[in-house]
Amino acid sequence: MTSASTPRTVLVTGGNRGIGYAIAEEFVAQGHRVAVTSRTGEGGPAGALTVKGDVTDTASIDAAFTEVENELGPVEVVVANAGITRDMLLMRMGEDDFTSVVDTNLTGAFRVVKRASKGMLKARFGRIVLISSVVGLYGGPGQANYSASKAALVGFARSISRELGARGITANVVAPGFIETDMTAELPEAQQAEYKKSIPAGRYGSAAEVAKVVAWISSDDAAYITGAVVPVDGGLGMGH
Numbered sequence: 679m680t681s682a683s684t685p686r687t688v689l690v691t692g693g694n695r696g697i698g699y700a701i702a703e704e705f706v707a708q709g710h711r712v713a714v715t716s717r718t719g720e721g722g723p724a725g726a727l728t729v730k731g732d733v734t735d736t737a738s739i740d741a742a743f744t745e746v747e748n749e750l751g752p753v754e755v756v757v758a759n760a761g762i763t764r765d766m767l768l769m770r771m772g773e774d775d776f777t778s779v780v781d782t783n784l785t786g787a788f789r790v791v792k793r794a795s796k797g798m799l800k801a802r803f804g805r806i807v808l809i810s811s812v813v814g815l816y817g818g819p820g821q822a823n824y825s826a827s828k829a830a831l832v833g834f835a836r837s838i839s840r841e842l843g844a845r846g847i848t849a850n851v852v853a854p855g856f857i858e859t860d861m862t863a864e865l866p867e868a869q870q871a872e873y874k875k876s877i878p879a880g881r882y883g884s885a886a887e888v889a890k891v892v893a894w895i896s897s898d899d900a901a902y903i904t905g906a907v908v909p910v911d912g913g914l915g916m917g918h
């Protein structure tokens with residue numbers, strides 16, 4: 679353990695690659711009991727339990743939690759990380775392009791957090807971390823669906839904070855900027871170069887840099903932080 683934080687049972691959705699994988703790795707390194715969900719049931723980092731779970735399917739999430747609870751005990755820290763993009767200009771965006779992104783990024787977080795909250799209420803302890811994006815509050819051309827889904831996580835976290843704050847449960851949003859993962863690799867090169875120019879830090883971030891912040895906001899040290907939006911974006915979204 680690098681801090682005085684109590685070892686916890688942690689569940690990270692979409693922990694088979696990218697930011698979720700790095701978050702799970704960090705919790706493992708800090709000595710916690712860690713599980714990840716992936717759609718295939720494979721692919722989490724060493725030292726973590728990988729279970730099958732699709733955030734668009736309530737029954738699948740329920741089964742994933744039950745498996746984790748049986749193996750590692752009640753989930754005390756949940757990180758709703760699974761997310762998708764389906765970028766296109768509003769004029770071309772079909773209803774399914776919008777609702778499928780919302781279903782994964784927002785309703786998916788709802789399914790996961792609702793299931794997690796049962797055990798947290800019983801334990802009178804919990805850490806809920808929602809992975810949003812700088813694009814949630816900054817906006818992004820071609821990302822009306824994604825941006826809306828990520829902005830909504832802020833209201834979601836703040837309502838949970840107000841409902842569950844007195845029960846020892848915190849709910850915070852971590853809003854990464856541009857992080858080197860499969861998701862950003864898909865962006866056209868010209869757009870990537872343009873984004874780098876507007877980032878005060880002058881570079882993309884790493885998944886590990888996001889993971890450190892998620893682990894800290896889930897730690898004992900962060901007990902009095904709830905309803906916050908913590909940017910990890912090299913200054914890109916200053917002020918949100």
Ligand code: NDP
Pocket residue numbers: 691692693694695696697698715716717718731732733734759760761762782809810811812853854855856857858859860861862
């Ligand atoms: P990746 O595309 O690398 O990984 C996305 C993860 O989400 C994968 O594990 C994927 O699983 C999982 N996932 C997608 N849909 C579902 C689903 N229905 N059920 C369960 N898991 C699912 O993305 P990143 O690591 O880059 O992004 C992780 C989070 O961080 C996302 O919420 C994203 O919006 C956010 N973010 C990313 C930024 C970046 O610059 N990369 C910036 C800001 C925010 P599978 O392998 O099965 O597809």
